[in-house]
Amino acid sequence: VKDPTLRADARRNRQAVLDAALELFRTDPSATVTQIAVAAGVGRVTLHGHFPTRTDLVLAVLDQALGRADRVLGDLDLDAAPAEALDRLVAATWTVLADGHAAVEAACRVLPADRVDALHQPVTDRLAGVVHRCVTGRVPEEDEEWLVVAVSALMHAAAGEVTAGRTTAGAAERRLRASVAVLVGVRPGG
Amino acid sequence: VKDPTLRADARRNRQAVLDAALELFRTDPSATVTQIAVAAGVGRVTLHGHFPTRTDLVLAVLDQALGRADRVLGDLDLDAAPAEALDRLVAATWTVLADGHAAVEAACRVLPADRVDALHQPVTDRLAGVVHRCVTGRVPEEDEEWLVVAVSALMHAAAGEVTAGRTTAGAAERRLRASVAVLVGVRPGG
Numbered sequence: 001v002k003d004p005t006l007r008a009d010a011r012r013n014r015q016a017v018l019d020a021a022l023e024l025f026r027t028d029p030s031a032t033v034t035q036i037a038v039a040a041g042v043g044r045v046t047l048h049g050h051f052p053t054r055t056d057l058v059l060a061v062l063d064q065a066l067g068r069a070d071r072v073l074g075d076l077d078l079d080a081a082p083a084e085a086l087d088r089l090v091a092a093t094w095t096v097l098a099d100g101h102a103a104v105e106a107a108c109r110v111l112p113a114d115r116v117d118a119l120h121q122p123v124t125d126r127l128a129g130v131v132h133r134c135v136t137g138r139v140p141e142e143d144e145e146w147l148v149v150a151v152s153a154l155m156h157a158a159a160g161e162v163t164a165g166r167t168t169a170g171a172a173e174r175r176l177r178a179s180v181a182v183l184v185g186v187r188p189g190g
Numbered sequence: 191v192k193d194p195t196l197r198a199d200a201r202r203n204r205q206a207v208l209d210a211a212l213e214l215f216r217t218d219p220s221a222t223v224t225q226i227a228v229a230a231g232v233g234r235v236t237l238h239g240h241f242p243t244r245t246d247l248v249l250a251v252l253d254q255a256l257g258r259a260d261r262v263l264g265d266l267d268l269d270a271a272p273a274e275a276l277d278r279l280v281a282a283t284w285t286v287l288a289d290g291h292a293a294v295e296a297a298c299r300v301l302p303a304d305r306v307d308a309l310h311q312p313v314t315d316r317l318a319g320v321v322h323r324c325v326t327g328r329v330p331e332e333d334e335e336w337l338v339v340a341v342s343a344l345m346h347a348a349a350g351e352v353t354a355g356r357t358t359a360g361a362a363e364r365r366l367r368a369s370v371a372v373l374v375g376v377r378p379g380g
Contacts, residue, residue, distance in 0.1 A: 146357070153343045157343035160339075175336040179340055183371055
């Protein structure tokens with residue numbers, strides 16, 4: 001969350017640190033605060049002024065990535081038939097996820113699971129709404145929650161395959177969208 | 191891997207450390223070597239004789255859990271029809287996974303992803319064989335690999351829901367088996 005009282009150069013420094021951290025985490029999940037400060041071109045004192053601990057910085061990186069995801073997803077037109085809305089949402093989430101996945105996963109490793117879950121909540125809520133429209137009247141409500149968890153797990157698994165270099169982003173997206181449609185019991189566009 | 195030249199008391203100490211670590215990791219993934227030594231009732235020097243670093247110990251805990259899984263799965267009769275074999279394999283893997291999941295996930299957090307993947311390989315290979323029988327001739331070979339990854343991801347997601355207290359093991363297993371059958375395109379027993 002941006003503090004409007006921060007001076008412009010302080011905001012630029014803060015953003016430079018976040019960008020550098022995300023970039024470094026791609027290749028080295030345990031990049032140190034010192035390495036991040038060097039890559040961002042700011043002093044350690046400046047960095048610590050924005051992020052007192054490494055965990056504060058990791059949380060801010062994750063928060064920014066999820067915030068971006070939420071804005072992209074918020075701009076989607078989901079007024080289509082349920083199956084089409086689900087496919088659009090999965091495709092858009094995929095686009096956001098494939099980009100920052102490695103870094104965000106790295107960040108997740110140092111955070112407690114409940115913090116990670118809480119930060120994901122806005123993204124999860126949107127998915128839950130669309131899954132609900134897809135399965136309502138056909139699947140018991142308590143099984144709907146599992147479908148949301150399962151779709152999320154498939155998205156992260158697909159992103160992990162791309163990160164590990166075992167498949168291309170295009171092939172992963174195609175398989176992911178097909179599997180989600182099968183799992184939720186809809187056909188894309190159907 | 192057990193060293194047959196270890197004296198009986200050394201083997202007992204080693205096993206006590208592994209058991210204590212698994213148990214502590216359930217509630218505290220970052221339990222220290224000192225805490226583990228105390229819980230196991232062995233001295234720190236003894237513990238370090240078996241596991242020079244904490245990572246060595248974590249690797250041994252994970253290796254033991256996966257070894258147990260592999261033995262349980264190796265005893266399964268998978269000479270049934272493909273769909274039935276898949277359902278049996280998922281149910282058995284689930285039983286093993288639900289028990290040690292929290293601890294193993296905790297351990298995974300400190301290991302590089304490729305080490306974790308390599309240790310999972312025997313379990314993954316077995317699943318890949320059964321999935322192959324289920325979909326052969328119906329799904330392109332390159333998509334088979336994704337189905338194996340997807341089924342693994344669903345199993346871990348279901349175990350995570352139980353660990354987080356959001357569902358019971360019984361309900362999670364029922365949903366997991368149904369979802370796997372749908373995803374792979376088979377009906378249990380069909």
